[in-house]
Amino acid sequence: MLAKIITLVTGCVTFLGGFLVVWGAVQLGRSIGNRGGGGEGMEAGIATIAGGAIIIAAAVYFGQLDTSWMPA
Numbered sequence: 215m216l217a218k219i220i221t222l223v224t225g226c227v228t229f230l231g232g233f234l235v236v237w238g239a240v241q242l243g244r245s246i247g248n249r250g251g252g253g254e255g256m257e258a259g260i261a262t263i264a265g266g267a268i269i270i271a272a273a274v275y276f277g278q279l280d281t282s283w284m285p286a
Contacts, residue, residue, distance in 0.1 A: 215284075216281050216284050217281050220276065220277060220279060220281065221277070223276065224273050224274075224276055224277035227269060227272070227273035227276065228270055228273040228274070230266075230269060231266045231267070231268075231269030231270035231272075231273060232266065232270065233266070234262055234263075234265055234266030234269060235262075235263050235266035235267060235270070236266075237262055237266075238258075238259045238260070238261070238262030238263035238264075238265070238266055239259070239263060240259075241255060241258055241259035241262055242255075242256060242259030242260060242263065243259075244259075245258075245259055
């Protein structure tokens with residue numbers, strides 16, 4: 215039961231992290247597309263990409279937690 219919950223949560227959090235990485239790439243691309251856009255949009259895009267990558271890494275770590283101590 216707990217293993218199924220962990221698998222579900224891991225999948226959802228990984229999806230969220232992936233979504234943030236893609237959204238950050240869109241922000242970065244739009245910022246680069248604006249020739250006079252300044253650095254604010256680029257900073258936001260890079261920060262969103264980094265945040266999404268951290269969330270994905272946390273989901274992978276969460277998915278590796280040992281649940282063998284739980285009774286079946």
